[in-house]
Amino acid sequence: MKLATLPNQTPDGRLHVVSRDLTRCTPAEGVTTMQALIEDWEALAPALAAQYETLNAGGGTAFVPAEALAPLPRAWQWLDGSAYDSHGDLMQTVFKLEPNPKGRPLMYQGMSHQFLPATADVPLPSEQDGIDFEGEFGVICDEVPMGADAATALGHVRLLVQINDWSLRRLAPIEMKTGFGWIQAKPACSVAPVAVTPDELGSAWRDGRVDLPLVVDFNGTRFGAAEGYHMSFGFDELLAHAAQSRSLVAGTILGSGTVSNENFREIGSSCIAERRGIELLDTGAPKTDYMKFGDGVRMQCCLRDGTPLFGVIDQKVVPNT
Amino acid sequence: MKLATLPNQTPDGRLHVVSRDLTRCTPAEGVTTMQALIEDWEALAPALAAQYETLNAGGGTAFVPAEALAPLPRAWQWLDGSAYDSHGDLMQTVFKLEPNPKGRPLMYQGMSHQFLPATADVPLPSEQDGIDFEGEFGVICDEVPMGADAATALGHVRLLVQINDWSLRRLAPIEMKTGFGWIQAKPACSVAPVAVTPDELGSAWRDGRVDLPLVVDFNGTRFGAAEGYHMSFGFDELLAHAAQSRSLVAGTILGSGTVSNENFREIGSSCIAERRGIELLDTGAPKTDYMKFGDGVRMQCCLRDGTPLFGVIDQKVVPNT
Numbered sequence: 179m180k181l182a183t184l185p186n187q188t189p190d191g192r193l194h195v196v197s198r199d200l201t202r203c204t205p206a207e208g209v210t211t212m213q214a215l216i217e218d219w220e221a222l223a224p225a226l227a228a229q230y231e232t233l234n235a236g237g238g239t240a241f242v243p244a245e246a247l248a249p250l251p252r253a254w255q256w257l258d259g260s261a262y263d264s265h266g267d268l269m270q271t272v273f274k275l276e277p278n279p280k281g282r283p284l285m286y287q288g289m290s291h292q293f294l295p296a297t298a299d300v301p302l303p304s305e306q307d308g309i310d311f312e313g314e315f316g317v318i319c320d321e322v323p324m325g326a327d328a329a330t331a332l333g334h335v336r337l338l339v340q341i342n343d344w345s346l347r348r349l350a351p352i353e354m355k356t357g358f359g360w361i362q363a364k365p366a367c368s369v370a371p372v373a374v375t376p377d378e379l380g381s382a383w384r385d386g387r388v389d390l391p392l393v394v395d396f397n398g399t400r401f402g403a404a405e406g407y408h409m410s411f412g413f414d415e416l417l418a419h420a421a422q423s424r425s426l427v428a429g430t431i432l433g434s435g436t437v438s439n440e441n442f443r444e445i446g447s448s449c450i451a452e453r454r455g456i457e458l459l460d461t462g463a464p465k466t467d468y469m470k471f472g473d474g475v476r477m478q479c480c481l482r483d484g485t486p487l488f489g490v491i492d493q494k495v496v497p498n499t
Numbered sequence: 500m501k502l503a504t505l506p507n508q509t510p511d512g513r514l515h516v517v518s519r520d521l522t523r524c525t526p527a528e529g530v531t532t533m534q535a536l537i538e539d540w541e542a543l544a545p546a547l548a549a550q551y552e553t554l555n556a557g558g559g560t561a562f563v564p565a566e567a568l569a570p571l572p573r574a575w576q577w578l579d580g581s582a583y584d585s586h587g588d589l590m591q592t593v594f595k596l597e598p599n600p601k602g603r604p605l606m607y608q609g610m611s612h613q614f615l616p617a618t619a620d621v622p623l624p625s626e627q628d629g630i631d632f633e634g635e636f637g638v639i640c641d642e643v644p645m646g647a648d649a650a651t652a653l654g655h656v657r658l659l660v661q662i663n664d665w666s667l668r669r670l671a672p673i674e675m676k677t678g679f680g681w682i683q684a685k686p687a688c689s690v691a692p693v694a695v696t697p698d699e700l701g702s703a704w705r706d707g708r709v710d711l712p713l714v715v716d717f718n719g720t721r722f723g724a725a726e727g728y729h730m731s732f733g734f735d736e737l738l739a740h741a742a743q744s745r746s747l748v749a750g751t752i753l754g755s756g757t758v759s760n761e762n763f764r765e766i767g768s769s770c771i772a773e774r775r776g777i778e779l780l781d782t783g784a785p786k787t788d789y790m791k792f793g794d795g796v797r798m799q800c801c802l803r804d805g806t807p808l809f810g811v812i813d814q815k816v817v818p819n820t
Contacts, residue, residue, distance in 0.1 A: 252575060252748075254612035257682065278677050286679040287608045291575035291748035303646055303744050324819050325624055346744060356599050358607040359680020361578065365744040423624050423667060423686040427573075427612035498645050 179223070179230045179375045181337070182489075183212055183247045191247045195230050195238075196372055200486045202238035204229070212250045212318075212373070217428045219320045219336050223375075243489045246371035248293035249339055250318060250429060256290035256367070258314070258343060258433040259283055259416045261409035265438030265452055272455035273351060283411045283419045286359040288343075290431070294368040296491045300344060301498035302365060308347030309469040309495050311396075313448035313477045315388045315406050316341045316433040317413045318373060322426035331417035332386055334426075338379070340370035340392070340479055340488035341433050347451050347468060367433075370477070370488035378487065386412025388479070390487075392437045394448050395476040401453070402446025404437040406479070448477075469495050500544070500551045500696045502658070503810075504533055504568045512568045516551050516559075517693055521807045523559035525550070533571045533639075533694070538749045540641045540657050544696075564810045567692035569614035570660055571639060571750060577611035577688070579635070579664060579754040580604055580737045582730035586759030586773055593776040594672060604732045604740045607680040609664075611752070615689040617812045621665060622819035623686060629668030630790040630816050632717075634769035634798045636709045636727050637662045637754040638734045639694060643747035652738035653707055655747075659700070661691035661713070661800055661809035662754050668772050668789060688754075691798070691809035699808065707733025709800070711808075713758045715769050716797040722774070723767025725758040727800070769798075790816050 182203060183191035190213055193206040207229055209215045209222045260266055261283065270277055278284060294300060302309055318337040322330070343364070350363040376383040382390050388406035395401055411419070416432055437448045443460075447453045454464035469475070474494035480486050503524060504512035511534055514527040528550055530536045530543045581587055582604065591598055599605060615621060623630055639658040643651070664685070671684040697704040703711050709727035716722055732740070737753055747753075758769045764781075768774045775785035790796075795815035801807050 254573060254575070255610060260679070275678070276676065279673075282673070284677050284679050285682050287610065287682060289576060289608065289745055290611075291751075292746070301645070307744070324622070349744075352603070354678035355597070356605050357596070357675035357678060357680070358581070358605050359678070361606050361608060361741055362743045420682055422683045423628070423670075424610055425613070430612075 179227050180378065181206070181212065181249060181373050182241065182371050183249050183251060184245060185247055189252060191251055195226060195233055196241050197233050197238065198485070200241055200243070200372060200489055202233060203241040204233055204238040213429050216318060216320050216336060243371045244297045247295050248369035249337070249371070249373035250431060251293055253290040253293065253429050253431050254427045255430040256288045257285055257420050257430065258288050258435060259285045259411070260435035261411050261416060262435055262438035263410045264408070264440045264442060265436050268452060268455045272458055283416050285416065285420060288360070288364050289366060292366040294366050296368055296371045296489060297493055299496040300368065300493055301496055302346070303498050305470050307349055310345045310347050310450045311475045312343040312345055312436040313392045313394045314341045314343050314433045314435060314437060315392070316431050319417060319426060319430050319432065320428040322417055322421045324421055324423065324425045326418055326421045328414040328418040331421060332414035334417065335376060335413060337373040338376055338383070338388060339373045339431065340477065340491065342368040342475065342477060342491050343433060344368065345449070368491055368493060370491050372487070372489045374487055379481070382481065386414035390479050390481065392448055392477060392479045394446070397473055400446065402448050404439045404442070404445050404448050406434070406437050408439050409434055471495055471497050500548050501699065502527070502533065502570060502694045503562065503692050504570050504572060505566060506568055510573060512572055516547060516554055517562050518554050518559060519806070521562055521564070521693060521810055523554060524562040525554050525559040534750050537639060537641050537657060564692045565618045568616050569690035570658070570692070570694035571752060572614055574611040574614065574750050574752050575748045576751040577609045578606055578741050578751065579609050579756060580606045580732070581756035582732050582737060583756055583759035584731045585729070585761045585763060586757050589773060589776045593779055601731070604737050606737065606741060609681070609685050610687060613687040615687050617689055617692045617810060618814055620817045621689065621814055622817055624819050626791050628670055631666045631668050631771045632796040633664040633666055633757040634713045634715045635662040635664050635754045635756060635758060636713070637752050640738060640747060640751050640753065641749040643738055643742045645742055645744065645746045647739055647742045649733070649735040649739040652742060653735035655738065656697060656734060658694040659697055659704070659709060660694045660752065661798065661812065663689040663796065663798055663812050664754060665689065666770070689812055689814060691812050693808070693810045695808055700802070703802065707735035711800050711802065713769055713798060713800050715767070718794055721767065723769050725760045725763070725766050725769050727755070727758050729760050730755055792816055792818050
């Protein structure tokens with residue numbers, strides 16, 4: 179099943195079912211918003227799945243991704259991991275950070291009251307802050323009880339999403355040094371227009387991981403196509419980690435962190451900071467600049483047969499006015 | 500104006516106006532929930548203020564604080580500062596942390612999808628985690644635009660609240676070391692039952708600070724009565740810091756961090772960790788234990804003439820089952 183949220187003058191928008199090929203859509207029957215669906219998933223999803231199959235056979239209206247909001251335009255909780263060791267290890271080397279223990283996921287809580295649409299301009303305060311994208315995968319879960327183990331948590335993964343976690347790199351180390359995590363360095367994220375149920379990935383959803391490449395283009399040039407599978411912890415383990423001392427509210431979005439692979443010199447990166455780190459290691463100095471206003475990034479993940487999944491993130495950064 | 504939220508079988512409860520002496524209440528007219536009020540404060544608050552004055556003259560029904568939910572039972576954003584240098588400096592000394600730069604507020608983003616009622620039992624996973632309370636003040640703001648300065652932010656402070664920021668101290672340094680902030684170490688906070696407009700404090704609301712003592716009792720014994728005024732940054736400055744690269748959604752709750760004063764040996768502390776730090780410095784070892792299941796904490800802040808403000812936090816920790 180594929181779902182999107184279209185604007186309707188309310189903060190949460192109107193939930194739509196989208197055809198498998200992402201060309202057509204129809205308002206969800208029996209439920210108005212993504213949040214309402216996720217709060218009562220087991221009761222509501224079967225009818226939507228039937229509606230989805232009907233839509234795939236024909237009908238509906240044109241789905242215009244540029245009109246879509248984020249699938250969940252605001253959420254009660256956004257937790258972001260950093261589950262790709264090749265990225266974390268490189269950042270530690272480059273920024274001379276203390277190594278993190280390997281047996282424990284890295285995770286921060288980020289702002290969740292606003293997720294930007296996939297093709298909206300992204301207003302940010304200053305080019306001097308080191309504007310960077312981070313291509314990620316994420317899950318949306320329904321309620322996970324406090325103390326749930328990974329197997330239990332996996333059963334609460336209802337939807338998968340694709341995220342651009344905007345980062346302001348010159349602020350990040352200042353905030354990180356406090357140990358308190360990031361406020362200024364992590365403005366609102368953007369989300370690809372379509373959320374999909376895990377079964378849409380077939381065998382590419384395995385071990386609580388997305389076994390597909392995330393293709394990233396920066397200003398029209400291929401930047402990376404890292405494989406999503408290589409997480410040191412699956413989403414199931416990340417959710418269980420988060421639920422150790424809290425229940426996770428239905429509609430929690432949990433991210434993977436920047437998708438990264440060990441062969442990043444060949445396969446490329448999902449954020450500029452990683453590319454700069456490689457340049458620093460290899461040549462003594464970073465040469466790729468962070469984003470300037472007007473610069474654009476495009477991110478897409480399809481099945482290996484080319485079937486679209488989440489739609490496309492394609493947006494540019496602009497000055498906040 | 501004083502406001503509380505009573506249960507009505509919905510997650511957001513039913514907003515009530517509470518009499519100045521906290522003995523009587525009446526359902527808010529023209530608005531159902533605290534979130535709806537804060538989203539449209541300027542339009543809705545005047546009529547509520549009139550209702551409040553009528554209630555103060557008589558009428559309404561008994562206000563039973565033990566029935567109240569948190570004033571805002573869930574919020575789109577919870578940001579918590581650490582604005583009392585006497586606390587921060589002590590923690591740095593005791594835990595041998597690197598000193599933080601003084602010109603920049605400390606702040607983390609915490610879980611906001613659940614704020615516990617002031618007298619509800621607090622379920623936590625383990626006594627081994629170092630269960631601690633943290634007595635704080637907080638503000639609830641309506642929307643603060645990205646880039647707002649402190650003076651602008653101050654104008655968006657609509658309500659003041661009193662918070663117990665539950666902390667799991669044995670997990671905190673492990674998470675802090677990553678630089679990512681806290682997930683497991685910061686479960687849901689509790690909030691005193693009544694939110695008040697700043698004018699209820701009279702001259703005790705000044706410089707964006709609460710100039711009143713927060714009285715804390717641990718298992719029935721006085722633990723501290725630290726003065727709220729001594730923040731190194733006022734709430735206005737904390738809000739502006741938070742709004743540097745994001746707009747703050749209406750209903751954002753921002754906390755002061757554990758209330759602490761330089762003369763903590765005389766005036767006491769608002770959390771056990773601070774007391775243990777003092778013991779460690781003074782005697783070579785901490786002697787006050789963290790909380791065991793069944794232990795209770797009580798927190799209250801009144802005007803200096805004894806007029807109640809936020810009501811009382813009075814609760815105990817229990818095992819999560």
